[in-house]
Amino acid sequence: MADAFELPRRAMAIFAHPDDVDFGCSGTIALWTAQGVHVTYCLLTSGNKGTHDAKMTAERIAAIREKEQQEAGRRAGASEFVFLRHDDGELEVGMDMRAEVCKVIRVHKPDLVFCQDPWRQYQIHPDHRVAGWSALDGVIAARDHLFFPEQLTNGLVHHRVSRALLFGTADPNVWFDISSTMKTKIHALQAHESQIGDFKRLAERMHAFAGATGTAWGLEKAEAFRYLELA
Numbered sequence: 030m031a032d033a034f035e036l037p038r039r040a041m042a043i044f045a046h047p048d049d050v051d052f053g054c055s056g057t058i059a060l061w062t063a064q065g066v067h068v069t070y071c072l073l074t075s076g077n078k079g080t081h082d083a084k085m086t087a088e089r090i091a092a093i094r095e096k097e098q099q100e101a102g103r104r105a106g107a108s109e110f111v112f113l114r115h116d117d118g119e120l121e122v123g124m125d126m127r128a129e130v131c132k133v134i135r136v137h138k139p140d141l142v143f144c145q146d147p148w149r150q151y152q153i154h155p156d157h158r159v160a161g162w163s164a165l166d167g168v169i170a171a172r173d174h175l176f177f178p179e180q181l182t183n184g185l186v187h188h189r190v191s192r193a194l195l196f197g198t199a200d201p202n203v204w205f206d207i208s209s210t211m212k213t214k215i216h217a218l219q220a221h222e223s224q225i226g227d228f229k230r231l232a233e234r235m236h237a238f239a240g241a242t243g244t245a246w247g248l249e250k251a252e253a254f255r256y257l258e259l260a
């Protein structure tokens with residue numbers, strides 16, 4: 030599939046927590062950035078509840094995780110980072126969130142968006158559902174000038190995203206061969222030091238998952254997505 034897929038000039042990954050993008054699609058992102066695609070990460074939360082350390086504060090863990098995500102992103106070739114800093118675990122679908130995501134899209138102008146699949150059945154993490162809806166609702170709002178017209182000042186204009194790739198999907202229709210970037214994906218995941226206790230086990234788990242995904246398409250290692258064309 031990767032051969033037939035026309036690469037975007039600019040892509041943006043919109044997701045709930047630091048590390049979501051690395052579990053979901055950093056193998057594909059590394060593949061694309063090596064070919065010159067500009068990639069921005071937009072995080073809805075900075076994972077400010079992601080710790081079991083009783084002495085850790087929300088502010089400190091958020092700052093640590095933002096740095097970890099920037100390092101992980103750099104390893105995969107992403108070059109810009111936007112942190113919306115909502116509270117971890119408390120994301121809700123609503124017009125304020127939609128407006129925020131819409132504005133980020135209008136500012137950064139991606140041709141393609143990566144996001145979590147909000148239709149995935151039995152997705153129990155509320156933030157993962159909300160991030161998927163907010164990303165896609167933001168994409169639709171961004172494209173017409175009468176949506177959030179108050180944003181359109183100082184030269185900012187509406188912007189049309191033409192394609193989306195949903196990761197963490199149970200219903201993929203597109204896949205990319207990440208055999209050549211699997212090492213980079215693992216390296217990116219390893220940047221999330223505050224979250225990962227056993228790197229070796231994680232690497233084994235990721236190799237097994239990418240291998241199982243690849244088997245379905247006759248590839249050694251793959252990431253699979255639900256692809257949407259947004260005509």
Ligand SMILES: [Zn+2]
Pocket residue numbers: 045046049157
């Ligand atoms: Zn997450």
